[in-house]
Amino acid sequence: MSKKLLLKNDHVPYINKLSVYREHGGYSVLEKTLKNTSPENVLEEVKKSGLRGRGGAGFPTGLKWSFLARPEGVPRYLVCNADESEPGTFKDRYLMERIPHLLVEGMILSSFALGANTSYIYIRGEYFYVARILEQAIEEAYAAGLLGKNILGSGFNHDCYVQVGAGAYICGEETALLESLEGKRGNPRIKPPFPAVAGLYGCPTVVNNVETIAAIVPIIEMGGEEYAKIGVGKSTGTKLISASGHINNPGVYEIELGVPVEEFIYSAQYCGGIRGGRKLKAVVAGGSSVPILPTELILKTANGEPRLMSYESLGDGGFATGTMLGSGGFIVMDEDTSIVKNLYTFARFYHHESCGQCSPCREGTGWMEKILHKILEGHGTLKDIDLLWDIQSKIEGKTICPLGEAAAWPVAAAIRHFRSEFEDYVTNPESIKDIKHYYRLQN
Amino acid sequence: MPLVTIDDIPVEVPEGTTILEAARMIGGDIVPPAMCYYSKLKTSGGYCRTCIVKVEQGSAKDPRPMPKPVASCRTTVMDGMVVRNITSPENLEARAGVVEMLLINHPLDCPVCDQAGECHLQDLGYEHGKEETRFEFPRREFEPIDIGENIKLHMNRCILCYRCVKVADQITDGRCHGVVNRGEAAEISTYIEKAIDNDFSGNVIDVCPVGALTDRTFRFKSRVWYTKPVDAHRDCAKCCGKVRLWNQGEEVLRVTARKDKWGEVEDTADGSTAWICNECRFDKKHINDWTIEGPSKIDRHSVISANHYETTLRNIKADTIKMMGSKPHGDKVTLGTGALDPNNIH
Ligand SMILES: Cc1cc2nc3c(=O)[nH]c(=O)nc-3n(C[C@H](O)[C@H](O)[C@H](O)COP(=O)(O)O)c2cc1C
Ligand code: SF4
Ligand code: SF4
Ligand code: FES
Numbered sequence: 001m002s003k004k005l006l007l008k009n010d011h012v013p014y015i016n017k018l019s020v021y022r023e024h025g026g027y028s029v030l031e032k033t034l035k036n037t038s039p040e041n042v043l044e045e046v047k048k049s050g051l052r053g054r055g056g057a058g059f060p061t062g063l064k065w066s067f068l069a070r071p072e073g074v075p076r077y078l079v080c081n082a083d084e085s086e087p088g089t090f091k092d093r094y095l096m097e098r099i100p101h102l103l104v105e106g107m108i109l110s111s112f113a114l115g116a117n118t119s120y121i122y123i124r125g126e127y128f129y130v131a132r133i134l135e136q137a138i139e140e141a142y143a144a145g146l147l148g149k150n151i152l153g154s155g156f157n158h159d160c161y162v163q164v165g166a167g168a169y170i171c172g173e174e175t176a177l178l179e180s181l182e183g184k185r186g187n188p189r190i191k192p193p194f195p196a197v198a199g200l201y202g203c204p205t206v207v208n209n210v211e212t213i214a215a216i217v218p219i220i221e222m223g224g225e226e227y228a229k230i231g232v233g234k235s236t237g238t239k240l241i242s243a244s245g246h247i248n249n250p251g252v253y254e255i256e257l258g259v260p261v262e263e264f265i266y267s268a269q270y271c272g273g274i275r276g277g278r279k280l281k282a283v284v285a286g287g288s289s290v291p292i293l294p295t296e297l298i299l300k301t302a303n304g305e306p307r308l309m310s311y312e313s314l315g316d317g318g319f320a321t322g323t324m325l326g327s328g329g330f331i332v333m334d335e336d337t338s339i340v341k342n343l344y345t346f347a348r349f350y351h352h353e354s355c356g357q358c359s360p361c362r363e364g365t366g367w368m369e370k371i372l373h374k375i376l377e378g379h380g381t382l383k384d385i386d387l388l389w390d391i392q393s394k395i396e397g398k399t400i401c402p403l404g405e406a407a408a409w410p411v412a413a414a415i416r417h418f419r420s421e422f423e424d425y426v427t428n429p430e431s432i433k434d435i436k437h438y439y440r441l442q443n
Numbered sequence: 444m445p446l447v448t449i450d451d452i453p454v455e456v457p458e459g460t461t462i463l464e465a466a467r468m469i470g471g472d473i474v475p476p477a478m479c480y481y482s483k484l485k486t487s488g489g490y491c492r493t494c495i496v497k498v499e500q501g502s503a504k505d506p507r508p509m510p511k512p513v514a515s516c517r518t519t520v521m522d523g524m525v526v527r528n529i530t531s532p533e534n535l536e537a538r539a540g541v542v543e544m545l546l547i548n549h550p551l552d553c554p555v556c557d558q559a560g561e562c563h564l565q566d567l568g569y570e571h572g573k574e575e576t577r578f579e580f581p582r583r584e585f586e587p588i589d590i591g592e593n594i595k596l597h598m599n600r601c602i603l604c605y606r607c608v609k610v611a612d613q614i615t616d617g618r619c620h621g622v623v624n625r626g627e628a629a630e631i632s633t634y635i636e637k638a639i640d641n642d643f644s645g646n647v648i649d650v651c652p653v654g655a656l657t658d659r660t661f662r663f664k665s666r667v668w669y670t671k672p673v674d675a676h677r678d679c680a681k682c683c684g685k686v687r688l689w690n691q692g693e694e695v696l697r698v699t700a701r702k703d704k705w706g707e708v709e710d711t712a713d714g715s716t717a718w719i720c721n722e723c724r725f726d727k728k729h730i731n732d733w734t735i736e737g738p739s740k741i742d743r744h745s746v747i748s749a750n751h752y753e754t755t756l757r758n759i760k761a762d763t764i765k766m767m768g769s770k771p772h773g774d775k776v777t778l779g780t781g782a783l784d785p786n787n788i789h
Binding site: 168170185190351353356357358359360362364365366367370393394398399 | 488489490491492493495512514517537540541543544545547548577578602603605621622624626627628629
C-alpha cells in the first residue's frame with residue numbers, strides 16, 4: 001500500500017503551471033489557512049503531525065519552529081534548503097521540477113506560521129534549470145496575488161526569492177548556506193548561536209529542507225493528527241526516497257514510513273529487485289554519509305526483526321549493526337560491487353567538498369582518500385586498514401560541522417562490515433585486479 | 444559568578460567566560476593549547492581544534508555530559524560545569540590526533556624557517572604530538588609569495604588558523620586579504636596577489652602562529668635565539684610605539700609587537716591592544732630610532748626562553764628527522780649546521 005501526499009499529482013501534464021496546479025486543488029489550503037486560521041494554529045498542527053526534518057538529521061519540525069526567537073522589530077526569515085548535494089539523493093530535484101507550486105505553497109504557509117515576510121530558496125548551482133522552473137512558478141504566484149503585499153486580502157505580506165548556489169556540497173550545511181546566501185564564503189559557522197536566534201543577516205531564521213516545507217501543505221490540509229496516523233511510531237507521514245544503484249527501477253518513490261526494506265527493494269511497486277537477478281550485497285540507506293549495511297543487516301535488525309524504512313528501525317542497533325534514514329538516498333549494491341572502490345569514491349567526494357576550516361576534516365579527508373587509493377592500486381598493507389580506522393575516529397566528533405562525521409562514518413562502516421574485502425585487496429592485489437567485477441562500479 | 448572545575452581545580456569566573464579563558468585564569472599545565480584563538484581578535488577560534496576538552500558535566504542545572512569534545516576557546520562555561528583536559532587520557536589522545544593532522548602536510552622545514560624557536564606548532568608538536576608521522580604521501584605544496592615589499596607568505600607552513608584574516612578584517616581597512624579555494628586546497632591570499640598596502644598590515648606577522656607569514660626585512664638575518672630581545676619605544680603618530688627589538692649587538696634585526704605569555708600582542712596601559720604600525724616595524728631599524736627600556740621578559744615557555752639554544756637546535760633537527768620518518772622530504776631541507784647559513788637555502 002502506498003499513500004501519496006506529495007507526489008499524488010506528479011504525472012499530471014503541466015502540473016508545474018499555476019492553472020493546472022489550482023485545478024487539482026492547489027493553493028486551496030493556503031487560501032483557507034489565511035482566511036480562517038492563525039499562525040499559532042498552523043504551528044500547532046505541525047507539532048501534532050510529528051513531522052521530522054527531511055534534510056537528513058530528522059529533527060522534529062514543530063519543535064524547530066517553536067525555537068524561533070521572536071524579538072520585536074526584527075525580521076524573521078524562512079530559508080529553504082534546496083542544495084541537495086548528498087550523493088545518492090535526488091528527491092528534492094524531482095519534486096521541484098515536477099510540482100514547483102507545492103514548494104511555493106509550502107513556503108508561504110510556513111512563513112505565515114513563522115511570521116516571516118521574506119523567504120529564500122537556496123538551490124544548488126547545478127540545478128540552474130530547476131531554479132528557472134521555480135522562478136516561473138513564483139512569478140505566476142505573484143501575478144495571482146499569492147505572493148507580495150496583502151496576500152488574498154489577508155493582510156499577510158510575503159516575498160519569496162530563489163538564490164542559486166555555486167555547486168558546493170558544504171553549502172547544504174545550514175549555516176554555510178546562510179553565509180553563502182549573505183554573499184560570503186560558504187564556511188559553516190561555529191555554533192552557538194543557532195540560526196533560530198541569529199541566522200540570516202543575524203536575524204532569527206528557520207532552515208528547512210524542500211521536502212519538509214512541501215509536506216506542510218498536506219499536513220495543514222488533513223490536520224496534524226491525521227498525518228501522524230500515517231507511518232510508524234515517531235516516523236510519521238510519507239517520505240521521498242531516491243532509489244539508485246543496481247536495481248531494476250531506479251527513481252524517486254514516495255513511501256509511507258514503515259515499509260519493510262525487503263519489500264522496498266524487491267516489490268515491483270518500488271525498486272523491482274536487483275538487476276539481472278543478482279544477489280544483494282549491501283545498501284547505503286540514507287545518502288552517502290550514513291553507514292553502509294550488508295544484506296543480513298539491512299533486511300533484518302540484529303534481533304532478527306524485519307528492518308523497516310523508518311527513522312527508528314534503520315537506526316536500530318546503533319552504528320554497530322544499524323544505520324540512518326538520513327536524506328533518503330537509497331543506494332543498492334549487488335554482489336559484484338567492490339565496497340573498497342565505492343568507499344574510495346565517497347572518500348574522494350568528501351575530500352573535495354571539505355571547506356577546510358577545521359584541521360581534522362581538512363587534513364583527514366585527504367589522508368583517507370590517499371590511503372584508499374593506495375589500497376585500491378594494490379599497494380596497501382594490513383596496517384593501512386587500521387590506520388584508516390584510526391583516522392576516521394580522529395575526525396568524528398572533533399569538527400565544526402557534521403561534514404566531518406559524514407566523511408568518517410562511511411569509512412568506519414565499510415571496515416566494520418567488510419573488513420575481509422579490504423584485506424583481500426591488501427594480501428592478494430593481483431587476484432583482485434583479475435576479477436573484472438571489482439571494477440564494474442567504475443564502468 | 445559561575446563556578447567551573449577544570450581537571451579537578453575549581454575556579455569562579457565572570458559570566459560569559461570561555462573554558463579556555465577560565466583555564467588560563469588557573470594557569471599551568473591544564474591550559475589547553477590554542478593555535479587559532481586569539482583573545483584580541485573578535486570571532487577568532489574554533490578552527491584548529493587543538494584546544495578541545497571533554498565536558499563531563501554540562502552544568503549544575505543540566506549535569507549531562509556533552510556528547511562530543513568541545514572547542515574550549517568557543518564554549519562558555521556554565522555554573523557547575525566539570526571539564527577534563529589533561530586528566531582525560533581520551534582527550535589527550537583526541538588532541539594528539541588533531542596535532543597529527545596539523546603536521547601531516549607541514550613541510551617540517553624548521554631548519555630554514557624564520558619562525559623556528561618561536562613557533563607554536565613546534566611547541567605543540569613537542570608537547571602534544573606523537574613520536575613519528577604516519578603520513579607517507581607527498582605533502583601539499585605551494586609557491587612562496589610576497590605580499591607586498593615586507594611580508595612573505597609561505598603557504599606550505601600555514602595551518603589556516605584564520606588569525607591573519609581576522610587582523611586584515613578588524614584592524615586594517617580596505618581589506619583584500621582572505622582565504623581562497625576550498626578544503627585542502629584552501630590558501631591564504633590577497634585579492635589577486637595584491638600587495639597589502641596598509642599601515643597596520645604587518646601585524647599579520649605577529650599573529651601568525653607558524654612561519655607562514657614572516658618579515659621580509661628580517662629574513663635569514665639570524666636565528667631568533669641568537670638575537671637579544673629588548674623592549675623599546677618611540678613617539679609614533681600612528682601607533683602606540685611600544686615595541687620589542689630583536690638585536691644583535693647594536694644592530695636592530697627585527698621589530699615586533701610585545702607579546703604576553705600566551706603569545707598574544709600585549710595590551711597597552713589604556714587596555715587597547717598594542718598593535719604596531721608598519722613604519723615602526725619595517726622602517727625603524729636603527730638603534731637610535733628607539734628609547735630602550737631594558738631586556739624583554741619572555742614569559743612563554745617556548746624554546747626561545749629556554750636559553751639552551753644549542754639543545755633546542757639539536758632537538759629541532761632530531762625532531763625533523765623523526766617526523767620525516769623513513770622518507771626524507773625531498774632535498775629542500777639540508778639537515779646540518781649548513782642549514783643555518785642563508786647561502787645554503789634553496
Ligand atoms: C555537509 C552537510 C550537507 C547538507 N546538505 C543538505 C542538503 O543538501 N539539503 C538539506 O536539506 N539539508 C542538508 N544538510 C542538513 C542541513 O544542515 C539542515 O539540517 C537541514 O537543512 C534542516 O532541514 P530539515 O530540518 O527540514 O531537515 C546538510 C548538512 C551537512 C552537514
Ligand atoms: S568539518 Fe569539514 S566542512 Fe565542516 S567546517 Fe570543518 S573543515 Fe569545514
Ligand atoms: S598565514 Fe599564519 S596567521 Fe594566516 S591563517 Fe595561515 S597560519 Fe594562520
Ligand atoms: S584554539 Fe580553539 S579551536 Fe583553535
